[in-house]
Every structure is written in C-alpha cells, then in structure tokens.
Amino acid sequence: MTSQVRRPPSPPGLPLVGNFLAWLRDPFGIPERWAREHGDIVAMHAFGSTTLMLFAPDPVGELLVKNEASTRKSPLTRGMSCITGDSVVTITGEPWKRRRRLLDPAFRNAQLARYARIVRRHAERYADRWLATPPRDIHAETLEFMFDSLVDVLTDAPLGVDDRAILRRGFEVFWADFSSREFVALSQMTNGEPYRRLVTPRRWRQKRLLAEFDRIIGDLVRRAREAPGEDLLSALLPSVDRDGGLARHELHEDVITVILAAQETTAMGLTMALDLLARHPDVWARVQAEVDAIAGDLDDLAALPYTDAVAREALRLYPPLWGVAREAIAPFSLSGYSVVPGMLLVAAAWVIQRDPRWWGADALTFRPERWLEHNPNTRPRFAWFPFGAGPHLCIGMRFAMMEMVFALATWARRLRFHAESAPPALTTAVTVRPRHPMPLRITARAL
Ligand code: HEM
DSSP states (O other): OOOOOOOOOOOOBBBBBTTHHHHHHHHHHHHHHHHHOOSSSEEEEEEEEEEEEEEEEHHHIIIIIIIIGGGGEEHHHHHHHHHSOTTTTTOOOOHHHHHHHHHHGGHHHHHHHHHHHHHHHHHHHHHHHHHHOOOOHHHHHHHHHHHHHHHHOOOOOOOOOHHHHHHHHHHHHHHHHHTTHHHHHHHHHTTTHHHOOOHHHHHHHHHHHHHHHHHHHHHHHHHHHOOOOSHHHHHHHHSSSSSSSOHHHHHHHHHHHHHHHHHHHHHHHHHHHHHHHHHHHHHHHHHHHHHHHSSSSSSOGGGGGHHHHHHHHHHHHHSSSSSSEESSSSSSEETTEEEOTEEEEEEOOOHTTTOHHHHOOOTTOOOOTTHHHHGGSOGGGGGGGGOGGGSOOOTTTTHHHHHHHHHHHHHHHHEEOOOOOOOEEEEEEEEEEEEEOOOEEEEEEEO
C-alpha cells in the first residue's frame, strides 16, 4: 500500500535558489501575492530546503499551540546563541521551561507598576529633548528611549557613563550582527554551528563585548545583592541564589537576550505608531481627549482604552516581527499536510494581520476604533499575534503594551507629530524596521 503525501502548493521558482530571490526582492509584497494566488499554506523552496508559510489563523494555532512540542526555535533564532549564549529566547523543551519559570518574577504586576514609573519619567524627558532639538530619525530616538528605559528597569544602581556607553554600543553591535546578511545566511544554512567556531574580526569584537557585558552585569548583580532594590535584577536574585536556580552565566545570557528582544521590537512598535499618528491627526486628537480626561498622573492603563487600541492597531499593521518561525523536530500533520523533521514553518503575522478576511474591507486602514467595536467571538483567535502565541508567547507582552501606551499618553499631553514625507520604506531582517532614517516633525501641543 502506498501512502499519499499531500504537498502544499508552491510558487514557481528557479533552480537551486527556488523562491528565495523573489522573496528577497520584496519580503512584504511577494508573500502577500503567494497567499492570494496559492492559498493559506504555501511551500517556499530555497537551496534544497522547504519552508511552509502559514497565511491563516487556524494553521498558526496548529503550529504554535497544538504541535508546539514537535518543534524548536528556527535556525535564525537558535543562531543567536552562538553570539550571546543559550537563553530563554533560543531554547525549547524542558530546559526552556525551567528558564522561563525562573524569569517569571521579573514580569509580575508589582514589577510592571515600578517599570511604568520609569517609562513615564523617560517619556517626559524625551518630550523635552524633542522640543529642544528636532530629531532627525525618530526610530533612532525610540531605540534610545527604549535603551534608557530598559537600563533603569534592569538596575536601580547608578551606572557609570562609560559602562552605559559600552552597553549601548554593545546592543547596537549585537543587533547589527544579528541583522547582517552574513549571519542570517550562515545560521539558516548551517544552524549557526560553524559560526561558533569562526575566528573573524567580527567574532573577536563580539567576544570582547561579551566580556565587558559580563563584567558590568556581574557588578550590577553584586550591588543588587548587597542592597536589593525594586529592579529587574533584584527580582531575579531569589531565582539565582538557590538549588536548581539560574547559574550565573544563565542569568547573564537571559538579561542580555531579554534586552535585545525588548529594545528593537518595542521601539519599532512606537516608531510606527508615531508615524501613523502623524498621518492621522484625528486619531491623535482622540488620544489627547482621552488623556485630557485624566486629572492626575497617568498611572492607570485601564483608563486609556483608546490609546491601548492605537498601540494594538499599530502592531497589527506593522508587526515588529514579520512572522514567528519554527523548525519541526518530529513529524506531525498540519491542516492535512505532512510536516517532517527539518522542515521550517513561518506563521506570517504580516500577511494575516492585514487580510480582509479577518479584518474587513478596510484591513489596510489605520482605524483603532475597530478594537473598541470588536466582538471577540467574531474574529479568529490567531488573526492578531504580534507577540506570538502558545507557550512561547512573548514574556514581555504586558511590559511592551504598558510601555507603548504610557509613552503615547505622556506625549499626547505635550506634543504634536507631523509627517512630512511618504510612509517609510521598510526592510525585514530579524525584525521589520525602516530602511532609511525617518524624519518626523514634532511641535508643542497648543493648549
Ligand atoms: C512590541 C514589542 C514586542 C514584540 C512585538 C515582541 C514579539 C515577540 C514574539 C513574536 C515572540 C515569540 C517568539 C517565538 O515564539 O519564537 C517573543 C518572545 C519573547 N519576547 Fe518579545 N516582543 C516584544 C517586546 C518584548 C519585551 C519588552 C520583552 C522583555 C522585556 C520581550 C522578551 C521576550 C522574550 C524573553 C521572548 C522569548 C519567550 C519564550 O520563548 O519563552 N519582548 N516576543
């Protein structure tokens, strides 16, 4: 008896490179076209490997929730461990469960309330700064805003100017390395392993930086131990100082990767929200009206439902991660197709979150109101998943939403944004980001 293997449709491609060059030319438009022309599950071929692209909510649930145990993180994500070590971001299975559980205390409600105060303080500071000196690139600004917030979330201890500069530069370098074509290509093709053994000037620089990071984080941990504060490191110390807890090197690896995972993604969420708001003054006026109705401090997220809808809508149209990727490690069936070990699968947030089937005829319009009108039973569960789904759901989701909402609300009290150029051209390498510096004119709000 022969078993019938159903194969998903595939766009026509070239010998060897398959569909890779088409995808590279336009990683936003081409997959949208594949979805229109070939359906909800499309096989993309490149260099002898197959990637299943998932363009509908149900297969996303099948991948990230139902069959999660038959998958691991993608070679690209795992490749990060060659640079910054294994971390909660790169691993799966039992070792991941342990790491994730040990990190949990840093993301509880009491901690988030403390982080929110830091976010609001920095948002005020950046409002002053933008009014004094018009920013030339709003994405560079939101990245720095995120860095400043994250460092203060990490530690209550004062950080010397030099160490701060080393961390800032270090995160820039790591991010640039992760987004480089060399790293993306090497980790896709080889699971990143040879990268571990490479000796190149870039690798030396990474090693030197990691040694500096170890010194700085080690010092901050020592100070948190001597005088525990309310910061993220102090929240993690009980997980370190016990049997089965985080080893010192694990703590360092997780701190570094959490900051990497948090900075670029949340900054991109803010960058695109500001760009959209600059193009939709009516929406900004409604955010301002919501904020004006609050007499005192902006410390209650529940009082800002419209601002929350703005953040969700920006993350819908511009998910900072184009998709969520996995590699199969055991066979399973997905919407009737056979998935075999080694196959890559990508849940395409960019395509699904812009699809009129789930979002209506105005799917491409920035309309935060849809979040306030929506009856949750009428939209499929995985039509919106900028933070992923299932057990690996972003650990920083509530942190990121809090940061976006409080930053926007703080700026709504004081600022107006004016778009003076066409919407930004975007690129995607690890994250979606603007291709060029993004000017944005900012003026004081006339009261
Ligand atoms: C708008 C901002 C953010 C977006 C869009 C985002 C997106 C995501 C997504 C899609 C995943 C799932 C990856 C996967 O399943 O392979 C993820 C995981 C993760 N995120 Fe975020 N993230 C954001 C902010 C943050 C923040 C602020 C933090 C920490 C403070 C953070 C830390 C992490 C970590 C540690 C993981 C790994 C979770 C795991 O595998 O258990 N992220 N994020």
